[in-house]
Amino acid sequence: MAVNDGNTVKIDYTGTLDDGTVFDSSENHEQPLEFTVGAGQVIKGFEEAVIGMEVDEEKEFRIEAVDAYGDVNPELVQHVPRAQIQIDGEVTPGVILVVKTPEGMELPAKVTGVSDSEIILDMNHPLAGKPLNFKIKVVEISS
CATH class of the missing domain: 2.40.10.330 (Thrombin, subunit H)
Structure with missing residues (x-):
């Protein structure tokens, strides 16, 4: 089963900046990130990256600042x-x-x-203006 709009997914992830600094990881939260695809619960570029993935599939991708937390205002x-x-x-x-x-x-x-x-x-988000790099793995997909 591939991830589609409306599915609830659980994802293991590590997010890094271009210099390699880890800014967040599911390991820090002791459980996978869970969200419903298409519900706007995560940044746009992250949501788009999981569509079409299957359980146990891994992917690395980059989200430009504009599709993450925006440019510095x-x-x-x-x-x-x-x-x-x-x-x-x-x-x-x-x-x-x-x-x-x-x-x-x-x-x-x-x-x-x-x-x-x-x-x-x-008052800008701390990650505003920064492209983000992710390594993710789909742990679970449900409808």
């Missing part, structure tokens, strides 16, 4: 007055803060700069 880098950031302790570059949007949604934001008057926050 400069509008998601915000200069925020320090007075608007309520946090205990010192804020330093590299720290991840959780910020609330005016709609009440919580988003992770990486501190990329700090001055006496402002903090620069990058």
